[in-house]
Amino acid sequence: MKRNKTIILAILAIFIVLQGCSKKLLLEHEEAMNVEIKDIDFRTLRSGEYNGYYEGGMYQWRENECKVLVDSQKVTVIELVSSTAQYTQEFIDTLYGRVINQQTLQVDAVSGATLDSKACLKAIENALIKAGK
Numbered sequence: 001m002k003r004n005k006t007i008i009l010a011i012l013a014i015f016i017v018l019q020g021c022s023k024k025l026l027l028e029h030e031e032a033m034n035v036e037i038k039d040i041d042f043r044t045l046r047s048g049e050y051n052g053y054y055e056g057g058m059y060q061w062r063e064n065e066c067k068v069l070v071d072s073q074k075v076t077v078i079e080l081v082s083s084t085a086q087y088t089q090e091f092i093d094t095l096y097g098r099v100i101n102q103q104t105l106q107v108d109a110v111s112g113a114t115l116d117s118k119a120c121l122k123a124i125e126n127a128l129i130k131a132g133k
Helices: 002-033 089-102 114-131
Strands: 048-054 064-071 074-083
Touching (some): 048 114, 064 114, 074 089
Antiparallel strands (some): 048 064, 064 074
């Protein structure tokens, strides 16, 4: 009988912990979905090297920093400086390549990585705000 109570209490404790974790994930997901990416006019950018940082939202799960090189009002290079997320090189190359090729932040998110894409785009946006005239 005592063993059954212990097992039931352990299961209950696990359930409560998992419930709290799923609530955190849901809140963070909702916050990330609502991140707005501004439409920066790349024609107003000054040449130079600019760092952009995004704090990653309420739990910093998508915190990242990038370096953006601007030359003659065009973004020519974007490099990931640091991140709390484990972004693959393919993800970074795809997303950054879209920004460079299209010269806008209004690009499609990488398939299956919408929230990570928004977080990285926000860091680029913050760098480009510094580059604006």
